[in-house]
Every structure is written in structure tokens, then in C-alpha cells.
Amino acid sequence: MKWLLLGAAVLLTGCAAREPEVRTVRVEVPVQVPCRAPVVSVPVWATDSLKKTDSLELKVRALLAERRQRIGYERVLLAAVAACQ
Numbered sequence: 001m002k003w004l005l006l007g008a009a010v011l012l013t014g015c016a017a018r019e020p021e022v023r024t025v026r027v028e029v030p031v032q033v034p035c036r037a038p039v040v041s042v043p044v045w046a047t048d049s050l051k052k053t054d055s056l057e058l059k060v061r062a063l064l065a066e067r068r069q070r071i072g073y074e075r076v077l078l079a080a081v082a083a084c085q
Contacts, residue, residue, distance in 0.1 A: 035084035040076050043069050 046065035050058070 037080040037083045040073075040080050043073055045069060 046062045046069060047059075050062055
């Protein structure tokens with residue numbers, strides 16, 4: 001019985017004297033990151049300053065200019081959305 005207790009004590013002291021093994025483990029986990037795209041401001045549209053009394057030619061030119069503005073604005077919006085994906 002003494003030898004059994006002595007053997008158990010030796011085994012326990014052997015485990016206590018051993019230093020723990022230090023390991024670095026790299027774990028790759030996807031983390032959601034908030035989008036930091038710049039705020040896209042709405043341009044001043046070319047037709048905002050039109051009056052009912054303006055000539056037809058002036059109204060058509062303003063509409064054509066606004067169409068170009070809209071296309072450019074949509075491209076900027078698409079670029080902001082693409083930056084977040």
C-alpha cells in the first residue's frame with residue numbers, strides 16, 4: 001500500500017513539475033466589417049432652375065444635361081457600392 005501511494009505521489013509530482021506547452025494557433029474566421037464608402041451627394045440637377053416660361057430649346061438642353069448628370073451620378077453610386085463588396 002505504501003508503494004502504491006509512493007508511486008502515485010511520484011507520478012503526480014512528475015506532472016506538476018512539467019511546464020505547459022505553449023503553442024500559437026492561427027484561426028481564420030470571417031468578420032463583418034462596416035462599409036466605409038464615401039457619402040455620395042446628390043448633384044444640383046440642371047432642370048431644377050427651369051421656369052414654365054423658358055423656351056423649348058432651353059428646356060431640351062437642360063434635359064440633355066440632366067441626363068448626362070444622372071449617368072455620372074449613377075456611376076459614382078455604383079462605384080460606392082462596389083467599394084463595399
